[in-house]
Amino acid sequence: MKTHWNILVVDDEEIMRESLAAWLREDGFAVDTATCGKEGVDRAREKEYAICFIDLKMPGGVDGIETMMEIKKIQPEASVIIVTAYATVDTAITAMKEGAQEYIVKPCNPEEISLLVSRIIKVKNLQRENSILRKKLLKQYSFCDIISKNAKMLDIFTLIREISSLRSTVLIQGESGTGKELIARAIHYSGERAHKPFIGVSCAALAESLLESELFGHEKGSFTGASSQKKGKFELADGGTIFLDEIGDISPKVQIDLLRVLQERTLYRVGGTEQINVDVRIIAATNKDLEAAVRDRTFRDDLFYRLNVINIHIPPLRERGEDIPLLAHHFIEHLSHELGKEIIDISEGALKRLLNHNWPGNVRELENAVERAMVTSKSRVLAEEDFAFVNHTPEREAWAVPPQLTMEEIENRVITTTLHRTHGNIKEAATILGIDRSTLYDRLKRYNLPRNQ
């Protein structure tokens, strides 16, 4: 392991420099030497050093402390050992204040220096191992840019692999910021349509007429401002995938148009008469409760069933606390390149604060929080204070009982919702509800509820 680490010895005295270098080489290290501070800094520009032995007093204008400060600017990770023949408390304090890891007075006992070097290398090996393991872990828990070790999310990854090459419509449900588009992209890019277009449309962002034109295109002169013919997103996505985000916000008119595309795989441009065939996989997403919208008759049930062929429900971040440290580390690594800030880790205290937060904005909110902390942080490790703006939120909002409900109706709704959340898993639902499985079967029978929700 030692040969992986380079050591730099900076000393103007040849015999001192070369004898220490030789001694370290015998110990298996790759050692470079420099005869003055300036040369030492130049060496540090060319190669990464685990340890730099720097003599305190050197002629030529750049002394040991200045050399150390310059090297630290280039390689903040390097451990600097200041070497001197004359120990004074003042210089020792200055050296340590400016970032020296150790301050040694020559000649020193061979045992002392061996211990010092092996202690530093041990820490460096652990840091390297930690970073390798973290990367491996991240790889193990990531799928097409989605990072999670939550059991439900891992099930979703498996499902994505299974369905990626099918043409079946997918409905992704999840709160805002849970990564619905990332899931949609993962389905597209891990399937046979990967080399064809992936077109995303935010249905809530456009007015009804504009959305129609955006989705299906229009003929020249079909409405004021339609100065030329335009292909819609469905045509552009031909052979590939169209991602309809916020599908719960579309108007009844667009719902009918969409239903036709889903049923017949054909469309008409706005103002057009020509039937256009399209081969498009539809992935829709919403943060709304579409079943409730169907019950309220604001969303067509036939469209809902057409969309809901494969259902993916992304759990909110507060239900997958195990992902918070994983995601925080991922964002730190990713953003440190983007922001040009060398932040390498996050403290235990800071993670605790993140774990105590409710994350109503989910993964997107976490990413923004990490970015904000990184921008304002003065240290290389994000501390709890850097996340002072993340307020502790109560675990759950108070539940308001809908008016005029009987006990039976409440029980019915609680069971239905829980079963929906567990995707019909009776055992899991019974555990959540704190009742026996037999009791749950009993209630299902009593309320005439289907087992598969």
Next chain:
Amino acid sequence: MNALSLIALGDIAPTTMAALADALWKVYDLDIRTLAPLPAPAYAFDAQRNQYSSARILAKLITAIPAGPARVLAVTDRDLFIPMLSFVFGHAQFNGRVALISLARLSQEYYQRPEQPELSMARAIKEAVHEIGHTFGLTHCPNARCPMSLSNTIFQVDGKTEELCKSCSILLEETLLKANHRTLLQTEKRL
């Protein structure tokens, strides 16, 4: 060509030199010769430290010893140092020609104990094997029983055996094979 030559710096008992030669032959299986002694290294004395600079002695030996022997081990009874450290048991040119050991801190007398000549000899052999190992490019071995392990104290020297561990033996064999191969190539070129 003599592969390994021993040389005493000052007054070193011929029996010590003979025992070292015998031990090194057993470990390194090289042709071994003892050269005529050189005077004690007064030129390397540092009055401030009351010790002898091993680096200065090595530098002098590199120029003083005629071409011929592939490796040279010098033996002194003077206490050695390098500027960074309070003492060294020995010093070698890493992957080079010359190595040096000091007998000063290997005797029990140094530690105010009754002298044990056999123990001192055993320590000298281990240090000689260690420093010659460095000239063949062997680095410190993590196995504390191997003579190539780092010894900063006399207890660590005593914990070693005189024989190279399996992995250091293999590394040495590889180095010697490469060296022989190079010599063969050079001979072929000359022919």
